[in-house]
Amino acid sequence: MLVTYLEASRDLCETDSILFGAALAVCRIIGAKLSTAGRATGQSSAIPAWRIRIEERIAKARALIGRLICFRSGNTRPRIVCTVRMAFAGTNVSLSLPDIMQKLTERIDDLKQKIAAWVKRIRRYTERSTRFNQNRLFQSDQKRLYKSLERPIVSGTGPAPNQANMVAFWRSLWSEPVNHNEGPWTEVVVSQCASITPMDPVIITPDDVAEAVRRAPNWKSPGLDGLHHYWLKGFMVCHSVLARQFQEALNQISLPSLFTTGITHLVP
Template sequence: MLVTYLEASRDLCETNSILFGAALAVCRIIGAKLSTAGRATGQSSAIPAWRISIEERIAKARALIGRLICFRSGNNRSRIVRTVRMAFAGTNVSLSQPDIMQKLTERIEGLKQRIAAWGKRIRRYTERSTRFNQNRLFQSNQKRLYKSLERPMVSGTGPAPNQADTVAFWRGLWSEPINHSEGHWTEVVASQCASITPMDPVIITPDDVA
């Protein structure tokens, strides 16, 4: 079968696939273990369960902040009120208290701090994971690492700016005389620097550059 397939092959990519398939079949027949080194697996690219959980918490906290802000702005719909009561469940805070607005602000700020802490944890894990992968890639394939670090070139796809409008815009910024009012601190700095001897001018010659 291998001979038949190879005779029908017309390009190198197809030949490579045929040889790989034959080698894989032989390994399965003789019971040889296949090395998975360098092959991508589903587990390595999967998002950790704890990160998914944190992202869900962040989404719920943001939704709760939005409803608390709506209630603080005067939105008294039954769904909003029910959410606010659930947010203060287990506390002695009542919606009829005179300082309820302050309690709402404190609750909102507390949720924002939690979101910031959760986001920082995710960023810290991402940075650590990125460093680990880059170090491992540096040992195995430096060319691929440097290529991944290159920033993609961004080319504008929109229409080119009008030359007259561009000139008029920058002329309005740079051609108009402006009288700045310097503060008293500039005089203090000038007096402090008056005793400093200026350095000699630096002259760079073609020989220096050569």
Template sequence: METNKNPYGHRLHEAMLQRFPALQGKTIQNILDQRRQLFVKHRLKPEVIQTMRKQVALELEWTVVVAADATTEQRDDTSGNAAQLVNPSDQSAHETLQECLERYAGLDQLSRPRIPRLRTNRDTKNILKSMNNRRLEDKIATLRREIGIFTETLEPRKPSKRVKKHADNVQKKYGDSGNHTVDTVDLLKQKLRVYVNRLRRYKQSWHRRVDNNLFNRSPGAFYRNLAPSTTDDKGQYPEPESIREFWRGIWQVLFNHKVSAEWIKCEQKKTERIKLMLPQVIVVEDLNEVLAKAKNWKAPGPDGIQNFWYKKFTAVRSKLADILSLILDNPQSAPSFLTKGMTYLLPKTDYPIKDPSKYRPITCLPTIYKILNGIIANKLYQHMDDNNFLSEEQKGCRRHAQGCKEQLAIDNVVTRNAIAYCIY
């Protein structure tokens, strides 16, 4: 059964036969070839083509948008107005973009105009090559091919006429025809070495930029890429029941902690003078502060909503702040999905084994739960900071404190003094 693989060709062929009945003997491919020749060989002036397009637009009630060097025809399905011409000299590019956004924003993708097909020709290939930065690869491939041709001419057996002709052309390309073949091969090898080293530097620079961007976005992903896992999908995984049994033995065992420990009494005495924290109300500013630091595409929970959507949908923040305030006042009103997560088991070894103790669990909770926890943490920290609750010696879990660097500096000083005074 024949299928309609070229709908544009069929429509063009039907339109041509209706307007010019004398072309009954022409096939679809003949019409397409003639049209291609008109554009490739530039048989028609650009002014003539522009006039023809305007006439067709008026007949079909299309909107013609004139770009810098090309004209894009878009079907006006939403209004029956006459053709509207937009000239870059009369209207700025920003205004044209704004008009297109207002026109097609929220429109179904199937109802939008089709993107024109990119013609595959020499110019298109050159553009794609330049975009992919393949110039050095092409030069290296050419040099290797030319070195191979000269190497074949240096063999004891007599080279073919085709190889000899190629070698003569390369000889003329890089110098006089009187140069010795060995000298030309050395010259080509030196050029090849230069291009290979340059390509290696470019790739190293590119990898550095990629690593820096990855580290800024996700340090965890950067460190994981430093030592890629060699996990074999064909390994043996633990059974679900054995995993449940292992973790049940950890989380379901009750421990009685010593609530009358001496250090607890000391801490209670220190905090007797601190006034209690007043009931808090979550406002939009609290949401904005937490969302500003949240990463867009962190792994979500079972709801599948990333932080990106909470950032972009600013209209829901006021209502969301009210809901979180109600949950904060009455935790029993929180929906059950808020504390449900998806737990993933990551192997501690390079290959999966059946021992469930060799896996570490990571639970991904809903992002809205993380946002609520971030707001609570900010309010608690502000209360503790205002009342000088944290001791001066504490550096861990303290904001704007470089505890790790200070500890390293102290260790460095102690080590130097120990070495200087021979204290062992």
């Protein structure tokens, strides 16, 4: 189906929209999850459901330990007594037994051991998930993996930067036109380059596009179009169309803004 649409494509923007539509159609057919925050996708930071369940168990166990300790210290309020009875529900333990304090201590120790086991399970699952993500990232983007391993942990403490000041600072560098004063060094550079033979005209072939796509990481952060290199590798029929349209853009010395606009993230 792509062949028919790509043959009618007039420029790179149309080709990009066609490829994005094809990728979206594939995701819907196979039932893949899609981001609803726009075309540019990002990594999800949601806490896994299994971790939420275990953390809820830990919170309930800690609250129960607090009630049991209060009862053991002599607090006999109705709510505390009711909680203690629920803690021993299904057992032969009664609050009127002479060794109830020993039973309370055993129950508290049992809950503490469960909490320690749950915490260890979270740690084990987290380490396993980290190893899995690192292995997958090693296969798709080794450079990004090494950067993540070398990057120091950034502390979230301290005063937050002022947004207005940051915008004003970077706008003064990127948005304001600047008149550069060219010195005599430019004439020296021109004279040195006069003897250089001009390069031959660049001819972009489908093989060039295929090789460039092959070398690119599959899931490298996409541009504003949200289209990953993975799809360009899969939709091989687009290579010849991209080669022709990139050649036209090179000859006309013009690229659409879609290919020259990006998002800049300030790293603290």
